[in-house]
Amino acid sequence: MPDAASSITSQNAPTSVEGIVVSIQDTLERIWVDFVDHSPFLAMGILVLLFTWGVAALATRLVSASLRRSRMRGSLRELLVRLLSIGIWIVGILLAAMVTFPGITPARTLGAMGIVSIAVGFAFKDIFENFFAGILLLWRFPFENGDFIECEGISGQVENISVRQTLIRQVSGELVVAPNSFLFLNPVKVLTNLPRRRVTIITGVAYGENVTEAVEVIKQALGRCATVHKAPSPQIFPQGFGASSIDIEVAWWTDPTPVDIRRSRGEVVTAIKGALDEAGIEIPFPYRTLTFKHPLEAKLLKESGGDRG
Incomplete structure (x- = not known):
């Protein structure tokens, strides 16, 4: 009886291994077939993203050139251009997602983005804090590129204000990368706010x-x-x-x-x-007057042996 059981086990072992291999092959084949069937949608999604990139680049360039001819301040122009680029990319990503996955509707996409944004917001709180602080700095324009500012011991010239950080070149030559939230939450002295x-x-x-x-x-x-x-x-x-x-x-x-x-x-x-x-007006050195409690006695000391000529 033990010999018969062992022979049955040895016969079933190759069969189970072959079944696992066949199952893995079938799974991989189904994945490949699904990928090939879905590849046109994926290709269209990539084309939509490329088209979005081109539209964003062209739109920001045209809008930046048109705003440059206006009297709008530099920080507000930069903020409008960046918000336009962000808006175009959001629309482009939504279209790419709907093209790549035909079952997705705009309502579902916006709902999913809302849930994802909450999770991402908690995970990247500091990044989003600096992002919104940068938008507020550009909108309120307390200082522009080229201004000299001083904040919490950091003093220098503003080289660039982005939506996340501000580059400050100190007078000694060092470059300071300051998070926008740091500049937004602390008092900032704008040294060149006035022409004097x-x-x-x-x-x-x-x-x-x-x-x-x-x-x-x-x-x-x-x-x-x-x-x-x-x-x-x-x-x-x-x-x-x-x-x-x-x-x-x-x-x-x-x-x-x-x-x-x-x-x-x-x-x-x-x-x-x-x-x-x-004019003959004296700029004095420090004077010091010494007052003694008792008069000092002056004594004349002579060398032994008399005077020496």
Whole structure:
């Protein structure tokens, strides 16, 4: 009996293996046949996507060229062009899905996209947050390409604003890639929002000098500086009593970029120093007066052996 059972098992083993192989072959053949039967629809879907790509590229180019001739600001033009491209691609993908899968209707496609968008939104929350922040930045136009901005210790020139990130070139040369949500949620200083910026320095004259005369000398020195704007006019006020000088606050307006600020500050400091020196007005060094509780005794020490000639 054991021999008979083993022989039956050995005979059935090849049969079961052959059945599995045949089943796999049949499955692969059905998949291939279904793919071949469905390939025209797949090809049409690919053609629709290629057509969508061409339409999006042509439409964005034409609209961008037409808007460039208008007086619309650059950030709003870029936003409209990008929204147009996104809209064309959404319509094209819907058409490609309906052509590739004929059983899909627009209602089912939109419903499926709604469910997928919710899942994708939770999975890629940060990306979508930066995307919508970029749209709001382009729409509200707080700054444009070429502006100098400062945000949370990052200072530089805006090179490009995309829907996800903003490229900032720092004055030292480094490129900072800042997420749009970072710029949207934090205070941003737009340094070039106006065509001029105010610069303030503190100078000082000795206590023995005539302060009114020193203010007039500084005013004339600023009038000879090419980088100082005539309007609004410079403001010069004695500020207070310093440790060794009368402190004078000097404020003026100049061009807004960082290099303009440095250039103007250097010219003004040089002009004030030269004008005060020419007028004989002392810019004092720090003075220090030492007061002792008891008088000091002065003693004359002589070398032993007398004087030496």
